[in-house]
Amino acid sequence: CMSTPGTAEHLYRDSPLPTLPSPTSPEESRAGTGDERAGDTDGVADIAHQLQQLVVNGSGPRGTIDVDYSWDFLSSAAQAFGRAPELTQVTAGDLRRGYDMQGYKWQGLEDHWLHYMGYRRSVYPQFQGIIHNVNDVRQQARVPELVNDLYSFRYSALGEGFRSQINHFQLRDLVWATSSYDVFFWHADGVHRWNPWMRSRECIVSRRRMPHGFRLSALCADNGMVFAGDHRGRFFVAPLWDSDAENRYPVSIGKLGGDIINHATPGPSSGGAQTVLAAHNSGFLHTIDAETLQIARSRSFEWAVNSCAQTSDGRMQCVVGDDTAGLVIDARAPDHSPPVARLEGHFDYSFSCAFSPDSRLVATGCQDTAVRVFDMRRPDSALAMFCGHIGAMRSVQFSSCGKFLAAAEPADYVHIYDMHGFSQAQDIELMGEIAGATFSPDSGCLFIGVADALHGSGMIEFNRNLP
Numbered sequence: 001c002m003s004t005p006g007t008a009e010h011l012y013r014d015s016p017l018p019t020l021p022s023p024t025s026p027e028e029s030r031a032g033t034g035d036e037r038a039g040d041t042d043g044v045a046d047i048a049h050q051l052q053q054l055v056v057n058g059s060g061p062r063g064t065i066d067v068d069y070s071w072d073f074l075s076s077a078a079q080a081f082g083r084a085p086e087l088t089q090v091t092a093g094d095l096r097r098g099y100d101m102q103g104y105k106w107q108g109l110e111d112h113w114l115h116y117m118g119y120r121r122s123v124y125p126q127f128q129g130i131i132h133n134v135n136d137v138r139q140q141a142r143v144p145e146l147v148n149d150l151y152s153f154r155y156s157a158l159g160e161g162f163r164s165q166i167n168h169f170q171l172r173d174l175v176w177a178t179s180s181y182d183v184f185f186w187h188a189d190g191v192h193r194w195n196p197w198m199r200s201r202e203c204i205v206s207r208r209r210m211p212h213g214f215r216l217s218a219l220c221a222d223n224g225m226v227f228a229g230d231h232r233g234r235f236f237v238a239p240l241w242d243s244d245a246e247n248r249y250p251v252s253i254g255k256l257g258g259d260i261i262n263h264a265t266p267g268p269s270s271g272g273a274q275t276v277l278a279a280h281n282s283g284f285l286h287t288i289d290a291e292t293l294q295i296a297r298s299r300s301f302e303w304a305v306n307s308c309a310q311t312s313d314g315r316m317q318c319v320v321g322d323d324t325a326g327l328v329i330d331a332r333a334p335d336h337s338p339p340v341a342r343l344e345g346h347f348d349y350s351f352s353c354a355f356s357p358d359s360r361l362v363a364t365g366c367q368d369t370a371v372r373v374f375d376m377r378r379p380d381s382a383l384a385m386f387c388g389h390i391g392a393m394r395s396v397q398f399s400s401c402g403k404f405l406a407a408a409e410p411a412d413y414v415h416i417y418d419m420h421g422f423s424q425a426q427d428i429e430l431m432g433e434i435a436g437a438t439f440s441p442d443s444g445c446l447f448i449g450v451a452d453a454l455h456g457s458g459m460i461e462f463n464r465n466l467p
Contacts, residue, residue: 085456089199090156101156102430102456117429120412124390127169129322129367132347137368141387144425150404150416151426151446151462155196162194162201163187163457164435164449167215167231170351170367171262172394172410173307175436175449175459176221178240183447183459184221185435191219191226191238196447196461205238209251220276222266225290227276229261235278237290254293256280262321262351263307268314277317279305285319299335301327306351311359316340316376318362320350326364328379341379345372352396354405361419363405365393371407371415373422384422389413395436399443406446408437414448428462431455 085103087094098107106113126134164174164185177183183194190206205226207214211234218229221240229235233256260281267275267287274290281304287297303322310317310331320326326343343364352365361383365371371393372382388409395408398419405417414437418424432452439446446462 085158088158092153095153101153101460103158121390124411126391129349132368134369137347137370138387141370141385142422144423147424147426149465151464154461154463156458156460158456158458162459164451166433166435166451168217171217172434173263173352173436174219175438175447176219177438177440177447178221180440180445184226185449186216186219191228194459205251210236211253218261218264220264220266223274225274227264229264229278231260233257233259233261235261252293256286257282265308267310277308277310279308307353309353309355311355312357318353320353320364322349326350326353343374343379345382351394354396354398356398357400357402363396365396365407367392371396386417397438399439400441401443406437406439408434410434
């Protein structure tokens with residue numbers, strides 16, 4: 001089950017922490033003294049606290065998750081990194097001038113960057129609900145040709161104002177786009193909307209208008225509304241079309257129960273009313289009427305439901321959770337009806353799933369580092385399987401054109417897989433914890449939220465390269 005108080009998660013580790021050489025470039029002194037991050041004890045403590053918040057989450061006994069190992073990883077990374085970004089926003093032109101998309105300039109330090117990223121790959125904590133050997137998973141994976149021309153970097157907005165907040169290390173589907181101009185993410189002071197073209201940002205639902213102690217765990221935006229759920233089963237809905245100047249985004253508050261809402265996704269209209277599908281840690285898939293805030297329907301399962309998806313026509317739903325198999329169910333069938341299909345093959349629990357726009361394909365992202373793609377016409381085995389580099393596949397999403405599948409790892413990597421033949425993929429490599437990745441509704445943009453205290457935070461935009 002999910003890492004809630006009293007439950008166990010296992011830290012996979014097959015080698016001791018390696019050491020990383022410090023940079024030896026003439027730029028070292030300038031890089032290290034910009035804000036004294038390399039030797040700043042408070043900075044290291046802040047980073048260690050961040051992973052403790054993301055991973056340990058203040059739950060369970062000390063032996064439940066290896067806190068010392070997490071501390072070693074972060075403190076070593078902080079001291080080895082020792083750099084600060086030079087830019088607060090980055091354009092494609094800045095990349096041509098030698099900067100990366102997070103505002104760092106690595107000219108003369110390319111080897112150190114390669115060592116550092118390799119170090120992160122080798123020591124990043126991998127958590128397992130079911131003990132397994134990651135190498136067994138990777139041996140089964142397809143290795144696509146890596147290309148860099150599916151999507152191209154356009155713009156980054158950096159800084160604390162663009163830092164997504166992650167309240168549970170396993171739940172990372174926290175960035176949503178309703179257009180190329182409207183990107184929603186969870187910030188420390190509420191739900192924010194970012195317009196990358198106008199380069200503007202606004203808080204649309206502040207914390208003062210939420211229930212006391214609201215700690216967001218699920219977010220979705222579509223159909224003129226934003227839905228957010230928290231660790232105690234509470235949720236709110238804010239319509240985005242209200243024009244009242246004084247109370248621009250009225251908030252309606254509801255409650256499902258005392259357990260975590262793990263994931264939410266917009267559902268189809270039901271009798272003219274907008275609905276939201278909510279995956280509940282207590283083992284339920286709820287359909288919520290967004291206007292009345294009442295549960296229109298519930299389906300129960302034998303395990304915690306970590307993620308859910310629905311076909312565009314609303315006829316089929318996919319649920320994944322604390323089981324190695326995902327289920328595809330008939331949305332109209334009675335509760336406890338046999339599933340339409342069982343999606344087998346994963347070695348651990350899954351935390352993300354998505355249908356393709358034509359409902360032919362369904363993808364599942366798992367804690368075993370793999371994403372599997374199933375053909376609903378022959379769902380007995382995966383049509384394709386891909387593996388990541390650093391950890392679990394925490395978020396998967398198809399583009400609306402159906403050509404691409406984006407899969408986000410917990411840190412450093414977002415993958416774009418070409419669904420036409422499964423032969424090509426693009427790896428987007430960055431530094432830091434990833435809050436989510438989402439396509440715009442027209443498939444023209446890919447947005448990535450970075451939430452990291454050490455490497456800087458921000459919202460990053462890529463644009464599709466047309467043939």
